[in-house]
Amino acid sequence: MRWWPRMHMEAVWALVRAALLTAMQYRASFIAEFLVGALSAVGVAAPLFLVYARVPEIQGWTLDQALLVTGFFLLYNAFVSGIVEPNLGSIVEGVRTGALDYLLLRPVDAQLVLSFSRVAPTAIWELLAGVVVVVGALMRLGAPTVADSALAAGLLVAGLASTYGLWLLVVCTSFWFVRVDNLRFLLSAVTDAGRWPVSVYGRGLRIALTTVVPVALVSSYPAMALLHRLDTSLVLGAFATAGVMLVVSRGVLRLALSRYASASS
Amino acid sequence: MNTGAPEERVWLGSGPGARVSHLLRAWPAVLRVAFAGLVAYRAEMVIWVLSATLPLVMLSLWNAAATGGPVGGYDQLAFTRYFAVNLVVRQLTGSWIVWELNWAIRKGELSPKLLRPMNPLVYNFAETLSALPFRAGVLLPLVGALAWWRPEVLFLPSPTVFFAFVASVLASFILAWTVQALFGMLAFWFEQSMGFWSAWFAIWSLLAGYFVPLDLFPAWAVAGTRLLPFYSTLGAPIDLLLGKVDPASTLATQWGWVVALSALAALTWRTGIRRYGAVGA
Secondary structure: OOOOOOOOHHHHHHHHHHHHHHHHOOHHHHHHHHHHHHHHHHHHHHHHHHHHOOOOOEOOEOHHHHHHHHHHHHHHHHHHHHHHHHHHHHHHHHHHHOOHHHHHOOOOOHHHHHHHOOOOOOHHHHHHHHHHHHHHHHHHHOOOOHHHHHHHHHHHHHHHHHHHHHHHHHHHHHHOOOOOHHHHHHHHHHHHHHHOOHHHOOHHHHHHHHOOOOHHHHHHHHHHHHOOOOOHHHHHHHHHHHHHHHHHHHHHHHHHHHHOOOOOO | OOOOOHHHHHHOOOOHHHHHHHHHHHHHHHHHHHHHHHHHOHHHHHHHHHOOOHHHHHHHHHHHHHHHOOEOOEOHHHHHHHHHHHHHHHHHOOOOHHHHHHHHHHHOOHHHHHHOOOOHHHHHHHHHHHOHHHHHHHHHHHHHHHHHHOHHHOOOOOHHHHHHHHHHHHHHHHHHHHHHHHHHHHHHOOOOOHHHHHHHHHHHHHHOOOOOOHHHOOHHHHHHHHHOHHHHHOHHHHHHHOOOOOHHHHHHHHHHHHHHHHHHHHHHHHHHHHHHHHHOO
16 A cells, blocks of 8 residues: 555445445335434533523533534544444454455555445434534524635535544554554543533643544534634644644554454465 | 252242242352353443443533532532432342343344343343442542542431431332333333334433432422332432432332332333244243
8 A cells, every 4th residue: 555545436335335325235224313313413502501591601602502512522423423332343353254355455555445335324313413513503693704714614624534534543453452442432431521612611621522532523613604713723723633644544554464364375 | 840859849840939939949059150250241331331431421511510609509519419329229229131022032042041040120120239239339439530530429327317318229229120121121022122212312311310310390390290100210319319209219210210110120021021922932
């Protein structure tokens, strides 16, 4: 695997389309999952309504502003459960069973194949819920400027890239320690902290949530951009974190693949 | 299984009394085997336990909300106590049978388990029970760290309240396991019942007091939500220990649910297992 991936866009598109078709064949369960998506959105937002029924604002965040963070958190969740988890989960499985060999044989960049061959389409309900919450909150807060919206979108992408890098790093440990499925549960438990505005946490946690487990970058930062609360250093920090996470995780994946001896040989 | 000595054959007879005494004799061995199985995967167990940090995430929100003064009668200390007990009770009442049943029914792995002279559900219950000392062991350092960090969180309940709390946690343990078993058994009818379980979990997190003490619900909803089975599986023991509810009526509600849902689970098992046989697995 070379450092700079050659982007075979048509290959990526074919992978995603095949994955979608595979997953959509269970039509009944796909529609039943709608209920789950809606309920989990309610579950994430309801505590906020209960808190804000009693206090007008928390650490400088009003209900509508905090709902923005919740909406972005739902988008992050949709990304993780829709794309990251199915793919990277299959790496862990592939290392254990040896099925990874077949993926690595394909003449496309290994990271692309490993990251985009599966889609869990039920995540679309969570995606939809996230969009509804963000748009709903914005309708009450007033439309943001075009510049702020563009910055928020950029930060969302950077945040998703950072968290993707972190997931990839965790999954790469499976090349050394075969059984790490449970580390994924631990990671998603920790990233649950991203559902509230990052300022509700203490100083130590706040730093951890923006650097070590950068889930605040994907939920709080885009919301702060829309509310025009970010200074340049925070923005640069977010993009730098994304860059570092992507480079480091690709490096570790390269190292892991070069040491991968395949289960069959 | 009828190859033992004559008196053993009598012991393995099919009457309900014989079945119970059989179970009682096998019980210690089952617990030992289950515990050994858990110890083999101890690293995974620790990770599972550490994953249950959601009460702490909730605590941060309520703690931040209460910086300016108590919220609905809870100050920061009360919130910390509530979510600390929440973490402990959730940990002690944890089970995994819904995953196991889903897997076993879909993959046909239930078949060999049915050949054992012990009902697979009972076996899993023993496994879950034998995980308790382990979970308690992992909780100790967590609670110790909390006591060291904020000693004012610790408090000593009266003996009556403490024993009521133990009875309440026991009811929650049985209930939480029974509900999971019920959802797991849905896999007899649907190929995959995890979706139903996720939906239940989402409603449960709100109405059980996992995210929010039920006291903080709108006044008209508090009494009603305390009668629902959700509350009996988690919030009841917490509120009982913190002296928020009357122990006698809370325990009555909880054990009432235990009886009702266990009966439903037994019925579901009997109907479902016939269906499983019909599939030809």
